[in-house]
Amino acid sequence: GRTPAQRRQILTVAAARRDEGELATALGRGGSWRAYRVGRVPEHTVREDVMADMTVGTVTVERTSTVTGLVPVTLGGRPHLVTASRDGDVGVWDLRERRAIGRGTPPRGVDQGRSRMTCAVRDSTVLALHWFDEAGGWSSRLNVWELPGPRSVKESANVSGSLFVSVAGATVRERPVAVLCGYRRPWLSGAGLLVLWDLRSNRQLGEPLLDRGDPLWCVAVASVGGRAHAVTGGEDGAVRVWDLEAGEEVCELGRHEGAVRCAVVASVGGR
Numbered sequence: 406g407r408t409p410a411q412r413r414q415i416l417t418v419a420a421a422r423r424d425e426g427e428l429a430t431a432l433g434r435g436g437s438w439r440a441y442r443v444g445r446v447p448e449h450t451v452r453e454d455v456m457a458d459m460t461v462g463t464v465t466v467e468r469t470s471t472v473t474g475l476v477p478v479t480l481g482g483r484p485h486l487v488t489a490s491r492d493g494d495v496g497v498w499d500l501r502e503r504r505a506i507g508r509g510t511p512p513r514g515v516d517q518g519r520s521r522m523t524c525a526v527r528d529s530t531v532l533a534l535h536w537f538d539e540a541g542g543w544s545s546r547l548n549v550w551e552l553p554g555p556r557s558v559k560e561s562a563n564v565s566g567s568l569f570v571s572v573a574g575a576t577v578r579e580r581p582v583a584v585l586c587g588y589r590r591p592w593l594s595g596a597g598l599l600v601l602w603d604l605r606s607n608r609q610l611g612e613p614l615l616d617r618g619d620p621l622w623c624v625a626v627a628s629v630g631g632r633a634h635a636v637t638g639g640e641d642g643a644v645r646v647w648d649l650e651a652g653e654e655v656c657e658l659g660r661h662e663g664a665v666r667c668a669v670v671a672s673v674g675g676r
Contacts, residue, residue, distance in 0.1 A: 474523040490523035527574025588620035627670040638665025
């Protein structure tokens with residue numbers, strides 16, 4: 406397992422990715438560091454105005470599933486954490502009070518032993534990408550939740566014959582989109598995929614930006630010159646930059662010797 410210092414570094418990078426300067430600075434300070442388990446939380450009281458469509462009253466949230474995604478966010482001027490777990494749940498945690506303030510639960514029936522989950526946050530929307538083994542074949546689903554609830558607003562099935570494993574949020578052509586990357590099935594012969602999913606119409610926006618080569622494992626987004634761009638990494642080790650407005654590859658930044666499974670963008674010196 407990772408040391409407390411390594412966990413702090415990971416959270417610092419994640420906060421920088423979300424432009425949460427105050428939170429990144431706090432995490433980057435020296436001194437003692439204590440990790441609080443988010444897999445389980447004690448009994449707590451939830452308010453109706455915070456969790457509008459959930460059970461109101463005193464509840465026990467038993468999070469026995471593995472947490473596989475987390476994103477730091479600021480809600481009402483306070484630092485929070487959004488988590489995603491293997492069973493498809495999304496949780497929202499108040500970091501100052503060290504408690505859960507919301508939980509979203511998708512339809513059940515998914516075998517946790519054969520499923521994965523990751524998430525991203527765009528403005529006040531959580532993009533939770535859940536992929537799982539269904540009837541002998543892997544499928545992916547994009548669940549969209551509104552903060553701070555979270556409240557499920559729509560659910561998107563995967564593009565037929567494709568599996569998406571990473572998600573990021575962006576605004577493209579004045580429309581909110583989820584940037585999805587993955588590959589066409591089966592894995593051994595499937596092409597890498599990069600698509601834009603329109604969150605308003607709940608359907609794919611245009612043709613895939615990429616539909617060839619090796620599988621893609623990660624995607625991150627940034628604004629470059631006022632235009633939305635994506636950075637992807639995949640099985641071939643290449644790190645590529647994409648202009649999402651133009652729908653085309655800009656360049657290949659370089660290559661790793663092995664597969665690239667994580668990508669993060671951050672501002673350094675104002676760039």
